[in-house]
Amino acid sequence: MKPRHFLSLFDLTPAELQQVLRRASALKALYRRGERYAPFPGKVLAMIFEKASTRTRVSFEAGMAQLGGSAIFLAPQDTQLGRGEPIEDTARVLSSMVDLVMIRTFEHARVERFAAYSTVPVINGLTDYNHPCQLLADLQTFIEHRGDIRGRIVAWIGDGNNMCNSYLKAAIQCDFQLRIAVAPGYEPNAELLKQAAGRVVLLRDPLVAAQDADLVATDVWSSMGKEAQQQRRARDFAGYQVTAEVMAQAKPDAIFLHCLPAHRGEEVSAEVIDGPQSRVWDEAENRLHAQKALMEFLLLGESAPVA
Numbered sequence: 001m002k003p004r005h006f007l008s009l010f011d012l013t014p015a016e017l018q019q020v021l022r023r024a025s026a027l028k029a030l031y032r033r034g035e036r037y038a039p040f041p042g043k044v045l046a047m048i049f050e051k052a053s054t055r056t057r058v059s060f061e062a063g064m065a066q067l068g069g070s071a072i073f074l075a076p077q078d079t080q081l082g083r084g085e086p087i088e089d090t091a092r093v094l095s096s097m098v099d100l101v102m103i104r105t106f107e108h109a110r111v112e113r114f115a116a117y118s119t120v121p122v123i124n125g126l127t128d129y130n131h132p133c134q135l136l137a138d139l140q141t142f143i144e145h146r147g148d149i150r151g152r153i154v155a156w157i158g159d160g161n162n163m164c165n166s167y168l169k170a171a172i173q174c175d176f177q178l179r180i181a182v183a184p185g186y187e188p189n190a191e192l193l194k195q196a197a198g199r200v201v202l203l204r205d206p207l208v209a210a211q212d213a214d215l216v217a218t219d220v221w222s223s224m225g226k227e228a229q230q231q232r233r234a235r236d237f238a239g240y241q242v243t244a245e246v247m248a249q250a251k252p253d254a255i256f257l258h259c260l261p262a263h264r265g266e267e268v269s270a271e272v273i274d275g276p277q278s279r280v281w282d283e284a285e286n287r288l289h290a291q292k293a294l295m296e297f298l299l300l301g302e303s304a305p306v307a
């Protein structure tokens with residue numbers, strides 16, 4: 001039987017997504033109470049990182065350890081992948097030895113090629129196209145602070161990057177309104193914009209996008225792999241900072257999210273990210289709980305606990 005993968009939010013049905021999010025909060029409560037829940041002794045997660053990471057690496061590695069299993073960190077320079085071994089061959093070999101694989105890389109097609117040859121579930125830990133694990137944590141965080149996200153207004157400010165693409169998918173899967181204010185030339189994926197028609201508005205002005213929003217989110221102006229464009233991007237994104245003035249357009253109880261790492265004074269002011277509406281530390285912590293719920297779902301399938 002073909003394994004279930006998690007390369008995109010579309011790999012879960014809307015009901016499964018809600019199930020994983022509920023379970024994430026339940027696992028968080030269990031963890032906070034200090035209760036041990038280790039259903040996967042002997043299970044192994046392989047993690048391929050072709051880009052840097054703090055949160056994704058630690059949350060997957062700690063998460064798997066807490067569930068009773070273990071994780072192997074694989075950097076390209078230390079493996080044959082870095083010397084040109086085909087991703088398909090790597091997929092066949094790794095999946096014969098481990099129970100789950102997580103990959104962070106550049107081209108999204110690379111994760112898809114790996115998944116096509118893997119006999120175990122593959123999790124996308126970020127590609128140039130999307131970052132679905134981060135959205136699990138963002139959705140969990142919103143729900144924990146403000147309840148159901150269905151029908152709410154979410155403002156995305158800045159770059160139409162991998163995170164923005166994942167917000168588009170989340171708008172479809174969770175049925176919320178997404179207002180995107182991006183600099184000209186930095187629009188998100190055109191196909192996703194079409195698919196999200198009716199739930200998305202593409203704007204230029206952050207102040208307009210943030211009006212009455214329940215959630216305001218942003219991300220760095222230069223994603224990993226785009227460092228050489230930093231100067232140009234800093235110019236193009238001037239005016240796209242999430243400031244107190246932008247937050248003032250949103251609902252009084254709106255929250256601010258950022259996947260981190262953040263650059264204070266660029267995409268967000270220190271006042272906002274370190275201010276009372278910011279929930280970025282909960283958001284970062286929720287990577288741990290959300291991914292534990294995801295790994296449990298992928299390992300147990302239909303017998304995964306529902307909450």
Ligand code: CP
Pocket residue numbers: 052053054055056057126134259260261
């Ligand atoms: N948000 C996120 O994915 O962080 P890392 O790059 O540190 O993993």
Ligand code: NVA
Pocket residue numbers: 126161162163219220222223224259260261
């Ligand atoms: N858009 C950012 C997200 C980092 C977690 C990047 O791709 O670098």
